[in-house]
Amino acid sequence: MSSIKIAFSKFNLRDSFGAWWENATKKQRIAFRVLLIGFFYALPFLDNPILGTPETNFQSVLFYPLAVYVAMAVGLNIVVGKSGILDLGYVAFFAIGAYTHAILGTFYGVSLWFNIILGAAFAMIAGVILGLPALRLRGDYLAIITLGFGEIVRIVALNLEITGGAAGIAGIPAPPNIFNVTFDVLDPKPHYWLMLTFIMLVVWMYIRLGKRRPGRAWEAIREDEDVAEFMGVETTKYKLWAFILGGAIGGGAGAIYSSQVASILPDYFTLNVSILVLACVVFGGMGNIWGVVAGAILLEYLPEKLRFLSETRILFFGLLMVVMMNIRPDGLFPRKKREKVYDKVTGQEISR
Amino acid sequence: MLLEINDLKVSYGKIQAIKGISLNIKAGEIVTLVGANGAGKTTLLKTISGILKPAAGVIKFDGKDIQGIAPHNRVLEGLCQAPEGRGIFPGMTVLENLEMGKYARKDWKSELSEDIERIYTLFPRLKERQSQAGGTLSGGEQQMLSIGRALMSRPRLLLLDEPSMGLAPMFIQQIFKIIREIQSQGVSILLVEQNAAQALSCANRAYILETGNIVKEGAGKDLLNDDAIKKAYLGTGA
Numbered sequence: 223m224s225s226i227k228i229a230f231s232k233f234n235l236r237d238s239f240g241a242w243w244e245n246a247t248k249k250q251r252i253a254f255r256v257l258l259i260g261f262f263y264a265l266p267f268l269d270n271p272i273l274g275t276p277e278t279n280f281q282s283v284l285f286y287p288l289a290v291y292v293a294m295a296v297g298l299n300i301v302v303g304k305s306g307i308l309d310l311g312y313v314a315f316f317a318i319g320a321y322t323h324a325i326l327g328t329f330y331g332v333s334l335w336f337n338i339i340l341g342a343a344f345a346m347i348a349g350v351i352l353g354l355p356a357l358r359l360r361g362d363y364l365a366i367i368t369l370g371f372g373e374i375v376r377i378v379a380l381n382l383e384i385t386g387g388a389a390g391i392a393g394i395p396a397p398p399n400i401f402n403v404t405f406d407v408l409d410p411k412p413h414y415w416l417m418l419t420f421i422m423l424v425v426w427m428y429i430r431l432g433k434r435r436p437g438r439a440w441e442a443i444r445e446d447e448d449v450a451e452f453m454g455v456e457t458t459k460y461k462l463w464a465f466i467l468g469g470a471i472g473g474g475a476g477a478i479y480s481s482q483v484a485s486i487l488p489d490y491f492t493l494n495v496s497i498l499v500l501a502c503v504v505f506g507g508m509g510n511i512w513g514v515v516a517g518a519i520l521l522e523y524l525p526e527k528l529r530f531l532s533e534t535r536i537l538f539f540g541l542l543m544v545v546m547m548n549i550r551p552d553g554l555f556p557r558k559k560r561e562k563v564y565d566k567v568t569g570q571e572i573s574r
Numbered sequence: 575m576l577l578e579i580n581d582l583k584v585s586y587g588k589i590q591a592i593k594g595i596s597l598n599i600k601a602g603e604i605v606t607l608v609g610a611n612g613a614g615k616t617t618l619l620k621t622i623s624g625i626l627k628p629a630a631g632v633i634k635f636d637g638k639d640i641q642g643i644a645p646h647n648r649v650l651e652g653l654c655q656a657p658e659g660r661g662i663f664p665g666m667t668v669l670e671n672l673e674m675g676k677y678a679r680k681d682w683k684s685e686l687s688e689d690i691e692r693i694y695t696l697f698p699r700l701k702e703r704q705s706q707a708g709g710t711l712s713g714g715e716q717q718m719l720s721i722g723r724a725l726m727s728r729p730r731l732l733l734l735d736e737p738s739m740g741l742a743p744m745f746i747q748q749i750f751k752i753i754r755e756i757q758s759q760g761v762s763i764l765l766v767e768q769n770a771a772q773a774l775s776c777a778n779r780a781y782i783l784e785t786g787n788i789v790k791e792g793a794g795k796d797l798l799n800d801d802a803i804k805k806a807y808l809g810t811g812a
């Protein structure tokens with residue numbers, strides 16, 4: 223067992239792929255990107271026995287849970303993975319986005335295209351309202367407050383008239399056709415492509431930011447907030463930015479989600495969602511965007527693939543988590559390459 | 575005067591940690607602040623950096639009252655601290671740690687490699703370790719990294735909080751040698767230490783801090799021979 227464990231932990235896809243990527247020519251890189259993006263856009267048509275999910279509609283699974291959770295995981299990664307702010311109420315932002323489109327789209331006829339932006343904006347405003355007082359706290363206390371926030375949003379939605387109470391809102395409109403592509407409940411493909419585009423935009427933005435000052439500031443805050451302040455990082459400002467940017471992504475994803483499912487209830491936005499998104503981030507590798515994407519895909523895909531096991535699949539799911547966290551505690555693709563460490567006396571390389 | 579502190583008082587709630595301190599540092603000096611645990615040394619440094627707010631008193635840097643300047647902007651004024659317990663970023667590489675030292679400057683990328691070379695000349699060991707994660711360095715190397723990172727912002731006054739803490743004697747010697755070398759490059763230093771013997775022999779002037787008050791000040795060499803000091807801090811008194 224231990225030799226298997228060592229062999230598995232030595233196999234590091236991140237490093238071996240990283241090495242290939244470093245040495246790849248510009249053409250190879252472009253080709254890889256095009257192939258990867260093309261693969262994901264073509265995915266709804268690849269419903270075959272190997273890839274597909276036999277018990278459920280593969281195209282539906284691709285949109286929810288897969289794409290929805292990838293989008294949320296990518297957003298939460300900015301907060302938890304990159305900046306080290308433990309947010310247990312991320313579902314609140316998702317719910318705010320979903321209800322933004324449900325209310326404005328159904329009752330006021332505002333198009334989804336505006337509501338994605340409005341949903342993100344409302345989530346940001348909520349992020350500022352919560353973040354300004356809450357981000358003065360750290361660690362456990364902050365986690366509890368965010369947990370409460372997630373529940374508050376759900377309970378408010380349960381009790382307001384405009385959100386339809388426990389019955390929720392039905393008949394949420396999808397956007398009008400683009401060319402010949404029809405957005406509706408029966409065909410999840412267009413919404414999947416829309417969410418995929420949203421995810422790519424977000425990932426692109428994240429990578430750009432990560433290389434600039436905000437990325438550095440977030441990493442420093444994650445590593446040691448006090449020292450970050452000594453180094454001249456405006457910690458309050460950047461923590462708030464991480465929080466509301468993550469929230470905005472959740473809000474945007476929520477708006478697209480409510481457009482596809484056409485009816486939403488407060489029950490869709492429970493604590494479970496927050497925990498599952500957090501699990502995706504931790505499982506994939508906190509702070510590494512590709513790890514987080516892969517983690518979310520795997521964690522959301524496997525339960526659907528294993529659906530023939532009916533309820534026992536949750537057991538397998540739990541087992542997978544335990545085994546995984548034992549073998550690769552830093553996640554599927556850890557943030558940093560493991561650096562070589564040399565023995566201080568002999569100068570020999572120590573394997574870690 | 576590079577740094578002038580007048581009747582500074584700092585409290586944690588009802589407990590007064592600093593009860594009215596006045597001290598000054600001239601440009602180019604090494605000034606040390608010696609005192610036992612709980613004397614208020616770290617509190618004073620945190621107040622100078624702006625992390626803590628004073629209850630009363632004035633802190634002037636280069637003749638300017640820095641009371642209203644936020645901590646991150648004090649770095650730009652030329653004040654930088656190597657925090658207690660080294661405080662390196664464990665998950666960042668040595669190089670990334672050094673880059674963070676220059677973060678406060680909006681133009682941090684200009685002359686970045688020159689600044690890093692400057693630090694590597696001072697600490698050749700860091701160059702060997704540059705792509706290693708900070709958390710995997712030894713204690714002495716982490717201290718070098720902490721000082722090197724503070725120097726990246728090109729400070730005029732470097733605040734060092736217990737640089738010898740928890741280090742092997744060989745490294746302590748080396749750290750104090752480097753402190754003098756940094757002084758020779760024109761950086762003033764406020765050195766907070768428990769290791770009184772090393773600190774006093776290294777410093778131009780010294781202040782002795784006891785439970786929030788300055789009880790003695792003078793040239794480092796004089797205090798080193800002061801009987802009361804010998805007895806209290808050096809363990810060699812009669």
